[in-house]
Amino acid sequence: MEDERKMATFAQYAMVSAEEALHDAGWQPSTKDDLENTGVYIGSGIGNLDDAYDTAIAYEKGGYKKVTPLFVPRLLINLGAGHISMRYGFKGPNHAATTACTTGLHAIGDAARLIAFGDADVMVAGGAESCIHPLAVAGFARVRSLATEWNDNPMEASRPFDNARAGFVIGEGAGVVVLEELEHAKMRDAHIYAEVKGYGLSADAHHMTAPREDGEGPLLAMKRALKHAQIKPSEVDYVNAHATSTVLxxxxxxxxxxSLLLGDHGKTAPSQINISSTKGAIGHLLGAAGAIEAIFTVLAVHQDVLPPTLNLVKPGDPAEEFDCNYVPKEAQDHRVDVAMSNSFGFGGTNASLCFAKLTS
Structure with missing residues (x-):
């Protein structure tokens, strides 16, 4: 209860997810060296609106004394990572990203680079969000991002790539992974799900909330991820799309x-491109979305299964050229040696991660 009082809800989500990830990874370090070489990188887009809203109301009604001393520590985005490091004694890099809906993927990609640069052997990385609040709903509705035409049938409201898509559905929670330097993982005989091969970032440089219609920003991020991975477009077996269920x-x-996967060094036909959006199943978790979707992507590689795009009845109209395999409604068995995961956010920030089966 004491920990719960100190932590905002998003930090609690991060803590539980980190505990599950560490248990799954079998990583419970106790030596000074291991603790110093284990870091935490957990981000959030908004964090916890409840604290800010409730404290503002309390202050307005009762003044200074109604503001709890825990208000600021609970509000800070980096406290998700901070609480995890304090609980487990991890003394490596302690960092937090807050890049809107790209946060979770940025956290994992940045953490992988910290390992590559020798700053840590192990990183606990991901994103957490607690944003289901009337203020968040109002704000996203005002920028016309939310699905409001399916209120009588909410289970079908999130419908990525569908002809009737009309906006996203807010979700909340956390996704956390344990990243580890390869030889370090092999030495302790860790269960390795997949290898992080490439990481690409870009900016739209276009608009606060709307994407460029030509998709130039996402294309640059994906190109850079494949360049970093030294993988050809033809080798990509699956893409877990950011696709939030918005029209644009x-x-x-x-x-x-x-544009990336067809043509030179790519596929010969759109039907060979496998894409899905797991937001049809779980909604859009904003700052946590990229981390959770990276986990879906890793499992696609590990299990050779394409996760489905739920509620996809009819792909977008012909003018939009939705002619790939979007894995409608049901998962598909398919060999997945290489997969990509995309995340894009307000402000035109884009990221893409490339994962692959471990070959040696």
Missing amino acids: GDAAENRAIK
């Missing part, structure tokens, strides 16, 4: 993926 966003990302 899904179409722009579809164009970007096709």
Whole structure:
């Protein structure tokens, strides 16, 4: 209860996810060297609106004394990572990203680079969000991002790539992974799900909330991820799309993926491109979305299964050229040696991660 009082809800989500990830990884370090070489990188887009809203109301009604001393520590985005490091004694890099809906993927990609640069052997990385609040709903509705035409049938409201898509559905929670330097993982006989091969970042340099229709920003991020991975477009077996179920966003990302994977060094036909959006199942978790979707992508590589795009009844109209395999409604068995995961956010920030089966 004491920990719960000190932590905002998003930090509690991060803590539980980190505990599960560490248990799954079998990483419970106790030596000074191991603790010093284990870091934490957990981000959040908004964090916890409840604290800010409730404290503002309390202050307005009762003044200074109604503001709890825990207000600021609970509000800070980096406290998700901070609480995890304090609980486990991890003394390596302690960092937090806050890049809107790209946060979770940025956290994992940045953490992988910290390992590559020798700053840590192990990183606990991901994103957490607690944003289901009337203020968040109002704010996203005002920028016309939310699905509001399916209120009588909410289970079908999130429908990426579908002809009837009309906005996203807010979700909340956390996704955390344990990243480890390869030889370090092999030495302790760790269960390795996949290898992080490439990481690409870009900016739209276009608009605060709307994507470029041509998908140039996402395309640049994906190109850079494959360049970093030294993998050809033809080798990509699956893309876990950011696709939030918005009219403009899904179409722009579809164009970007096709531009990347078709043509020179790519596939010969759109039907060979496998894309899905797991937001049809879980909604859009904002700052946590990229981390959770990276986990879906890793499991696609590990299990040779394409996760489905739920609620996809009819792909977007012909003018949008939705002619790839979007894995409608049901998962598909498919060999997945290489997969990519995309995340894009307000402010035009984009990231893409490339994962692959471990070959040696």
